[in-house]
Amino acid sequence: MEERITLYQFPRPKINLSFFCMKVEVFMRMTSIPYEIKEILNPGQAPQGKLPYIIHQGQKIPDSSHIIDYLSSHFSLTLDNHLTQEQLAIGHAVSIMLEERLRWCIVYSRWLDRRYWLSFKNIALNLVPVPIKTIFPILAIRNKRRIAATLNYNGIGKFSPEQIYTFGKKISIQ
Numbered sequence: 818m819e820e821r822i823t824l825y826q827f828p829r830p831k832i833n834l835s836f837f838c839m840k841v842e843v844f845m846r847m848t849s850i851p852y853e854i855k856e857i858l859n860p861g862q863a864p865q866g867k868l869p870y871i872i873h874q875g876q877k878i879p880d881s882s883h884i885i886d887y888l889s890s891h892f893s894l895t896l897d898n899h900l901t902q903e904q905l906a907i908g909h910a911v912s913i914m915l916e917e918r919l920r921w922c923i924v925y926s927r928w929l930d931r932r933y934w935l936s937f938k939n940i941a942l943n944l945v946p947v948p949i950k951t952i953f954p955i956l957a958i959r960n961k962r963r964i965a966a967t968l969n970y971n972g973i974g975k976f977s978p979e980q981i982y983t984f985g986k987k988i989s990i991q
Protein backbone atom coordinates (compact mmCIF):
# COMPACT_ATOMS: atom_id res chain seq x y z
CA MET A 818 0.00 0.00 0.00
CA GLU A 819 1.23 3.51 -0.91
CA GLU A 820 2.32 5.29 2.29
CA ARG A 821 2.89 8.66 0.62
CA ILE A 822 0.30 11.23 1.61
CA THR A 823 -1.01 13.82 -0.81
CA LEU A 824 -1.75 17.09 0.93
CA TYR A 825 -4.18 19.35 -0.90
CA GLN A 826 -3.85 22.98 -0.01
CA PHE A 827 -4.15 26.48 -1.45
CA PRO A 828 -1.26 27.81 -3.56
CA ARG A 829 1.42 29.27 -1.33
CA PRO A 830 3.07 32.55 -2.18
CA LYS A 831 6.17 33.33 -0.07
CA ILE A 832 4.33 32.26 3.04
CA ASN A 833 1.40 29.94 3.59
CA LEU A 834 -1.68 32.15 3.97
CA SER A 835 -3.89 29.37 5.30
CA PHE A 836 -3.42 28.64 9.00
CA PHE A 837 -4.97 25.20 8.70
CA CYS A 838 -2.95 24.17 5.65
CA MET A 839 0.24 25.45 7.30
CA LYS A 840 -0.60 23.50 10.47
CA VAL A 841 -0.76 20.21 8.57
CA GLU A 842 2.29 20.90 6.42
CA VAL A 843 4.38 21.80 9.48
CA PHE A 844 3.18 18.62 11.19
CA MET A 845 4.22 16.54 8.16
CA ARG A 846 7.64 18.14 8.18
CA MET A 847 8.15 17.74 11.93
CA THR A 848 7.27 14.08 11.79
CA SER A 849 9.08 13.33 8.48
CA ILE A 850 6.00 11.67 7.05
CA PRO A 851 6.40 11.06 3.29
CA TYR A 852 4.13 13.53 1.52
CA GLU A 853 3.63 15.51 -1.62
CA ILE A 854 1.69 18.73 -1.99
CA LYS A 855 -0.94 19.49 -4.58
CA GLU A 856 -1.91 23.13 -4.70
CA ILE A 857 -5.52 23.74 -5.64
CA LEU A 858 -7.62 26.88 -5.70
CA ASN A 859 -11.08 25.46 -5.38
CA PRO A 860 -12.00 24.13 -1.94
CA GLY A 861 -15.25 22.95 -3.55
CA GLN A 862 -13.53 19.69 -4.49
CA ALA A 863 -12.58 18.96 -0.86
CA PRO A 864 -14.79 16.53 1.11
CA GLN A 865 -16.06 19.31 3.41
CA GLY A 866 -15.54 22.19 0.99
CA LYS A 867 -12.53 23.36 3.01
CA LEU A 868 -8.76 23.00 2.72
CA PRO A 869 -6.63 21.23 3.72
CA TYR A 870 -7.48 17.62 3.08
CA ILE A 871 -5.26 14.64 2.44
CA ILE A 872 -5.54 11.50 0.37
CA HIS A 873 -3.97 8.43 1.90
CA GLN A 874 -4.38 4.95 0.45
CA GLY A 875 -7.31 6.16 -1.61
CA GLN A 876 -9.10 7.68 1.37
CA LYS A 877 -9.90 11.40 1.51
CA ILE A 878 -9.49 12.90 4.98
CA PRO A 879 -10.52 16.51 5.67
CA ASP A 880 -9.93 18.88 8.62
CA SER A 881 -6.47 19.72 9.99
CA SER A 882 -7.13 18.26 13.46
CA HIS A 883 -8.67 15.08 12.07
CA ILE A 884 -5.75 14.72 9.67
CA ILE A 885 -3.25 15.04 12.52
CA ASP A 886 -5.18 12.53 14.68
CA TYR A 887 -5.42 10.13 11.73
CA LEU A 888 -1.71 10.36 10.86
CA SER A 889 -0.65 10.10 14.51
CA SER A 890 -2.64 6.92 14.85
CA HIS A 891 -1.68 5.43 11.46
CA PHE A 892 2.06 6.05 11.87
CA SER A 893 2.04 5.50 15.68
CA LEU A 894 3.58 8.94 16.19
CA THR A 895 4.81 9.93 19.62
CA LEU A 896 5.17 13.71 19.18
CA ASP A 897 2.98 14.58 22.20
CA ASN A 898 3.66 11.50 24.31
CA HIS A 899 5.85 13.39 26.80
CA LEU A 900 3.05 15.87 27.63
CA THR A 901 0.95 15.56 30.77
CA GLN A 902 -2.85 15.51 30.63
CA GLU A 903 -2.80 19.12 31.85
CA GLN A 904 -0.37 20.21 29.11
CA LEU A 905 -2.45 18.42 26.47
CA ALA A 906 -5.57 20.19 27.75
CA ILE A 907 -3.83 23.60 27.67
CA GLY A 908 -2.55 22.89 24.15
CA HIS A 909 -6.06 22.00 23.03
CA ALA A 910 -7.54 25.15 24.59
CA VAL A 911 -4.90 27.38 22.97
CA SER A 912 -5.47 25.75 19.56
CA ILE A 913 -9.20 26.29 19.74
CA MET A 914 -8.69 29.90 20.87
CA LEU A 915 -6.44 30.60 17.88
CA GLU A 916 -8.53 28.66 15.38
CA GLU A 917 -11.97 29.78 16.47
CA ARG A 918 -11.27 33.33 17.65
CA LEU A 919 -8.03 34.83 16.33
CA ARG A 920 -8.70 33.24 12.93
CA TRP A 921 -11.88 35.31 12.50
CA CYS A 922 -10.09 38.55 13.45
CA ILE A 923 -7.54 37.84 10.70
CA VAL A 924 -10.21 36.81 8.19
CA TYR A 925 -12.01 40.07 8.98
CA SER A 926 -8.88 42.15 8.37
CA ARG A 927 -8.10 40.40 5.08
CA TRP A 928 -11.54 40.45 3.50
CA LEU A 929 -13.70 43.08 5.16
CA ASP A 930 -11.46 45.89 6.39
CA ARG A 931 -10.84 48.28 3.49
CA ARG A 932 -7.50 49.29 4.99
CA TYR A 933 -6.04 45.83 4.48
CA TRP A 934 -8.23 44.44 1.71
CA LEU A 935 -6.24 46.07 -1.10
CA SER A 936 -2.97 44.44 -0.14
CA PHE A 937 -4.63 41.07 0.48
CA LYS A 938 -6.48 41.36 -2.84
CA ASN A 939 -3.19 41.86 -4.67
CA ILE A 940 -1.69 38.77 -3.06
CA ALA A 941 -4.80 36.69 -3.86
CA LEU A 942 -4.98 38.02 -7.42
CA ASN A 943 -1.40 36.93 -8.06
CA LEU A 944 -2.25 33.39 -7.07
CA VAL A 945 -5.06 32.82 -9.53
CA PRO A 946 -4.55 31.80 -13.19
CA VAL A 947 -5.27 34.34 -15.96
CA PRO A 948 -8.83 33.17 -16.85
CA ILE A 949 -9.88 33.50 -13.21
CA LYS A 950 -8.32 36.97 -12.89
CA THR A 951 -11.06 38.40 -15.10
CA ILE A 952 -13.84 37.09 -12.85
CA PHE A 953 -11.91 37.73 -9.64
CA PRO A 954 -13.95 40.85 -8.70
CA ILE A 955 -17.18 38.83 -8.86
CA LEU A 956 -15.70 35.96 -6.85
CA ALA A 957 -14.31 38.41 -4.30
CA ILE A 958 -17.69 40.11 -3.80
CA ARG A 959 -19.35 36.73 -3.34
CA ASN A 960 -16.72 35.65 -0.82
CA LYS A 961 -16.92 38.95 1.08
CA ARG A 962 -20.70 38.51 1.42
CA ARG A 963 -20.29 34.94 2.63
CA ILE A 964 -17.63 35.96 5.16
CA ALA A 965 -19.69 38.93 6.41
CA ALA A 966 -22.67 36.60 6.94
CA THR A 967 -20.49 34.06 8.78
CA LEU A 968 -18.97 36.72 11.04
CA ASN A 969 -22.40 38.15 11.83
CA TYR A 970 -23.74 34.74 12.69
CA ASN A 971 -20.67 34.07 14.82
CA GLY A 972 -21.31 37.42 16.55
CA ILE A 973 -17.84 38.90 16.10
CA GLY A 974 -19.05 40.71 12.98
CA LYS A 975 -21.34 42.85 15.15
CA PHE A 976 -18.34 44.69 16.62
CA SER A 977 -16.40 47.66 15.25
CA PRO A 978 -13.04 46.99 13.53
CA GLU A 979 -11.13 48.33 16.54
CA GLN A 980 -13.07 46.09 18.92
CA ILE A 981 -12.40 43.08 16.69
CA TYR A 982 -8.66 43.82 16.72
CA THR A 983 -8.73 44.26 20.48
CA PHE A 984 -10.14 40.72 20.75
CA GLY A 985 -7.35 39.53 18.47
CA LYS A 986 -4.58 41.28 20.39
CA LYS A 987 -5.85 39.96 23.73
CA ILE A 988 -5.24 36.39 22.63
CA SER A 989 -2.13 36.95 20.55
CA ILE A 990 0.98 35.39 21.97
CA GLN A 991 3.17 38.37 22.98
Ligand SMILES: N[C@@H](CCC(=O)N[C@@H](CS)C(=O)NCC(=O)O)C(=O)O
Pocket residue numbers: 834835836837838860866867868869879880881882
Ligand atom coordinates in the same frame (compact mmCIF):
# COMPACT_ATOMS: atom_id res chain seq x y z
N1 LIG B 1 -11.70 23.09 10.66
C1 LIG B 1 -11.01 23.14 9.39
C2 LIG B 1 -11.02 24.57 8.87
C3 LIG B 1 -10.46 24.66 7.44
C4 LIG B 1 -10.73 26.03 6.84
O1 LIG B 1 -11.51 26.83 7.36
N2 LIG B 1 -10.08 26.26 5.70
C5 LIG B 1 -10.24 27.51 5.00
C6 LIG B 1 -8.87 28.04 4.58
S1 LIG B 1 -7.86 28.49 5.93
C7 LIG B 1 -11.02 27.27 3.73
O2 LIG B 1 -10.89 26.24 3.10
N3 LIG B 1 -11.79 28.25 3.31
C8 LIG B 1 -12.43 28.23 2.04
C9 LIG B 1 -13.89 28.38 2.12
O3 LIG B 1 -14.47 28.38 3.22
O4 LIG B 1 -14.48 28.49 1.04
C10 LIG B 1 -9.59 22.61 9.56
O5 LIG B 1 -9.10 22.57 10.70
O6 LIG B 1 -8.99 22.16 8.57
